[in-house]
Amino acid sequence: MVDLFRRLAWLLSLLPLIAATPTAAERPLILATTTSVDNSGLLKHLLPKVTADTGLTVHVVVRGTGAALRLGTSGDADVVFVHDRLAEDAFVAAGHGSFRRDVMSSNFLIIGPHDDPAKIADLPDPAAGLRRIAQTKTLFVSRGDGSGTHNAELRLWTAAGLDPRVASGTWYRETGSGMGATLNIASALDAYLLTESGTWANFGNRGALTVLNDNALLNPYGIMLVNPQRHPHVPENDARKFIDWLTSPVAQQAIDEFTINDQHPFRSAAGAETTAK
Amino acid sequence: MGEFGQGLINAATLIVSFDSDFLGIVGLSLRVSLSAVVIACLIGFPLGALLALSRFPGRGAAVAVLNALMGLPPVVVGLIVFLALSRSGPFGVLGLLFTPTAMIIAQTILVAPIIAALTRQTVEDLWAEYGEHLRSLNATRADTIATLLWDGRYSLTTTVLAGFGRAIAEVGAVMIVGGNIDNLTRVMTTAIALETSKGNLEMALGLGIVLLVLALTVNGVSQLIGASAQRQALRA
Amino acid sequence: MTAPSTILPLDVSSLVYEAGGTRLLHDVSFRLTAGTRTVMLGPNGAGKSLTLRLCHGLLTPTMGAIRWGGEVSSDPARTRRHQAMVFQRPVLLRRSARGNIEHALKLRRVPRAERRARAELALAQTGLAALGDRPARALSGGEQQRLALARAWATTPQVLFLDEPTANLDPAATRAVETLIGGFHAAGAKIIMTTHDLGQAQRIADEILFVHNGRLLEKTAAEQFFTAPTTREAEAFIKGELLW
Numbered sequence: 184m185v186d187l188f189r190r191l192a193w194l195l196s197l198l199p200l201i202a203a204t205p206t207a208a209e210r211p212l213i214l215a216t217t218t219s220v221d222n223s224g225l226l227k228h229l230l231p232k233v234t235a236d237t238g239l240t241v242h243v244v245v246r247g248t249g250a251a252l253r254l255g256t257s258g259d260a261d262v263v264f265v266h267d268r269l270a271e272d273a274f275v276a277a278g279h280g281s282f283r284r285d286v287m288s289s290n291f292l293i294i295g296p297h298d299d300p301a302k303i304a305d306l307p308d309p310a311a312g313l314r315r316i317a318q319t320k321t322l323f324v325s326r327g328d329g330s331g332t333h334n335a336e337l338r339l340w341t342a343a344g345l346d347p348r349v350a351s352g353t354w355y356r357e358t359g360s361g362m363g364a365t366l367n368i369a370s371a372l373d374a375y376l377l378t379e380s381g382t383w384a385n386f387g388n389r390g391a392l393t394v395l396n397d398n399a400l401l402n403p404y405g406i407m408l409v410n411p412q413r414h415p416h417v418p419e420n421d422a423r424k425f426i427d428w429l430t431s432p433v434a435q436q437a438i439d440e441f442t443i444n445d446q447h448p449f450r451s452a453a454g455a456e457t458t459a460k
Numbered sequence: 461m462g463e464f465g466q467g468l469i470n471a472a473t474l475i476v477s478f479d480s481d482f483l484g485i486v487g488l489s490l491r492v493s494l495s496a497v498v499i500a501c502l503i504g505f506p507l508g509a510l511l512a513l514s515r516f517p518g519r520g521a522a523v524a525v526l527n528a529l530m531g532l533p534p535v536v537v538g539l540i541v542f543l544a545l546s547r548s549g550p551f552g553v554l555g556l557l558f559t560p561t562a563m564i565i566a567q568t569i570l571v572a573p574i575i576a577a578l579t580r581q582t583v584e585d586l587w588a589e590y591g592e593h594l595r596s597l598n599a600t601r602a603d604t605i606a607t608l609l610w611d612g613r614y615s616l617t618t619t620v621l622a623g624f625g626r627a628i629a630e631v632g633a634v635m636i637v638g639g640n641i642d643n644l645t646r647v648m649t650t651a652i653a654l655e656t657s658k659g660n661l662e663m664a665l666g667l668g669i670v671l672l673v674l675a676l677t678v679n680g681v682s683q684l685i686g687a688s689a690q691r692q693a694l695r696a
Numbered sequence: 697m698t699a700p701s702t703i704l705p706l707d708v709s710s711l712v713y714e715a716g717g718t719r720l721l722h723d724v725s726f727r728l729t730a731g732t733r734t735v736m737l738g739p740n741g742a743g744k745s746l747t748l749r750l751c752h753g754l755l756t757p758t759m760g761a762i763r764w765g766g767e768v769s770s771d772p773a774r775t776r777r778h779q780a781m782v783f784q785r786p787v788l789l790r791r792s793a794r795g796n797i798e799h800a801l802k803l804r805r806v807p808r809a810e811r812r813a814r815a816e817l818a819l820a821q822t823g824l825a826a827l828g829d830r831p832a833r834a835l836s837g838g839e840q841q842r843l844a845l846a847r848a849w850a851t852t853p854q855v856l857f858l859d860e861p862t863a864n865l866d867p868a869a870t871r872a873v874e875t876l877i878g879g880f881h882a883a884g885a886k887i888i889m890t891t892h893d894l895g896q897a898q899r900i901a902d903e904i905l906f907v908h909n910g911r912l913l914e915k916t917a918a919e920q921f922f923t924a925p926t927t928r929e930a931e932a933f934i935k936g937e938l939l940w
Contacts, residue, residue, distance in 0.1 A: 385658060592754055596781045607789070
């Protein structure tokens with residue numbers, strides 16, 4: 184069966200062609216960020232400008248805030264751009280990141296069906312709205328995945344003086360999924376949920392969902408350099424160039440100018456930088 | 461029905477538009493999955509054949525394990541490959557995470573057990589039929605494997621297609637080890653997941669229909685090749 | 697082809713074969729020499745096919761010895777090089793008729809350049825010249841068995857084992873196979889064949905080995921066996937009385 188082996192050898196010779204991958208010589212920057220930043224379309228708006236201004240190529244890996252930070256911890260990302268202030272500070276304090284810088288913020292929103300069965304639309308205080316949802320046992324879906332949005336939601340429940348997890352599986356449903364998947368579930372169930380303005384502005388499958396409270400919380404985004412002392416393969420100069428660009432006046436203006444469906448989901452907020460003590 | 465109609469329109473638009481981003485995604489899907497299937501065949505054919513012809517203590521358990529591995533959850537494979545290729549993992553220095561190579565590795569691990577297990581079955585059945593004849597001719601182990609693989613070629617084609625179907629359709633592993641990076645590691649399934657998470661259900665459905673057409677095309681082409689090879693074999 | 701020194705005679709001594717704790721062959725001894733057509737005769741399940749497979753080295757004896765050319769070989773493959781076997785149900789590969797023969801020649805390490813011509817010759821000798829391109833498994837039963845004979849013959853065996861080669865064939869196909877066997881004998885091959893068909897044994901055999909219940913009961917010249925069997929069982933078998 185020489186023929187068969189010859190055939191196999193021929194196939195084998197093709198492998199280098201099909202399996203070829205870019206070499207590490209000109210390594211692109213790996214940015215770990217969250218669904219809200221990517222799904223909103225903000226990065227599509229910004230990245231061409233990054234390349235034009237700095238010549239950098241940025242590869243974007245999208246995860247929840249918790250998972251994105253873990254990519255930084257393991258050294259699999261060079262820069263982490265997320266929204267969970269407490270987790271970010273812990274990341275830098277533990278030495279996983281060299282520093283953290285404010286970039287921008289968005290709003291958390293309480294979303295629900297437009298007929299608003301729990302009647303929260305007239306309550307300016309988001310915590311009061313959550314209390315009423317709990318009292319009426321109206322369906323509420325939670326990310327339940329340790330993401331920045333999930334943590335923000337839990338802080339809001341704490342502010343309302345409630346622990347919704349006692350009702351887990353009844354009116355309080357934890358999806359354990361990303362923002363998009365959770366929005367799809369809420370849309371299908373006509374349930375309430377907490378989301379954030381960036382993802383919401385670009386979300387297509389709204390069904391009967393609408394914004395019922397936009398005073399929920401400010402959602403600050405921070406960017407961190409993964410510590411090159413721990414992960415020597417991190418291209419520190421490129422990473423710093425990218426972070427400097429994102430917090431430069433040009434980029435900040437671009438963030439403010441960014442619109443989806445006539446909404447401005449993000450506000451520039453560059454400024455404070457924190458480092459590990 | 462509105463979504464399905466819109467999905468069909470989107471699929472048709474995507475196909476006829478020859479949008480370069482879209483073609484890149486389709487191309488990468490094919491490149492990753494076909495590479496994985498080719499490598500999985502290079503591993504699975506000989507391994508399955510060897511297992512079919514070998515008799516050793518614990519062979520039954522080995523067969524059972526191999527058959528069970530056909531059901532490997534893609535997410536678990538993705539996670540294991542991720543941990544292995546992570547900068548903090550044993551193969552981190554290679555810098556392969558979030559590259560097409562990492563996706564090929566993960567899919568190879570998913571597909572190889574399918575190829576090996578089904579090859580084992582095919583070869584074992586053929587061996588039951590051919591064994592005495594081949595031994596009568598003093599066939600070596602290599603002769604035997606080559607003969608049985610070649611004579612099992614029609615079943616093995618189906619085996620390869622089953623492997624390809626598994627690879628092209630899975631999302632869990634490539635999402636984790638590839639990262640769904642635009643223009644680098646975004647394939648059909650991760651693009652569908654992304655559009656779904658954006659709530660663009662019609663676009664997701666459109667991509668899904670394209671994926672279906674793609675799988676159908678690959679199956680059809682392989683069937684045509686098989687049929688023409690069969691005709692040629694009869695003429696040769 | 698330079699003819700290698702003959703591997704015959706075949707000496708079988710005190711052959712015992714057991715499977716799953718059951719003794720299927722009891723203390724079988726015989727000597728077969730070149731030039732004759734040996735037919736193992738006996739009812740179904742007597743142990744004929746088993747004996748054939750043991751001689752060909754496809755099975756390993758539980759006890760006893762099989763000697764070819766006076767030597768006990770630890771490696772049956774060495775003498776098997778000069779033997780070929782045709783099975784009751786022909787084992788045909790999923791290839792063309794010619795491809796089947798070429799494959800056998802390839803396993804016998806015949807140089808690629810020679811294979812085609814030798815396959816064509818074997819096809820012609822068995823009346824299959826026109827069917828070389830046909831898928832082997834699409835041939836009729838008789839054609840399939842003739843192809844199996846052609847394939848065995850193409851490997852130029854000194855000894856040709858045939859295990860009930862016509863058991864599944866109609867009378868015309870049977871006659872064709874018998875004619876081919878006669879031709880191979882005339883060309884110098886040692887024929888060792890099993891059958892349960894008395895008529896066939898009478899048409900072919902020079903020498904009869906009568907096997908019954910795992911024992912060799914008679915080994916005599918064919919003429920003598922059919923006219924004056926020495927055992928009661930052989931006599932009953934010749935009369936067509938069922939033996940169990």
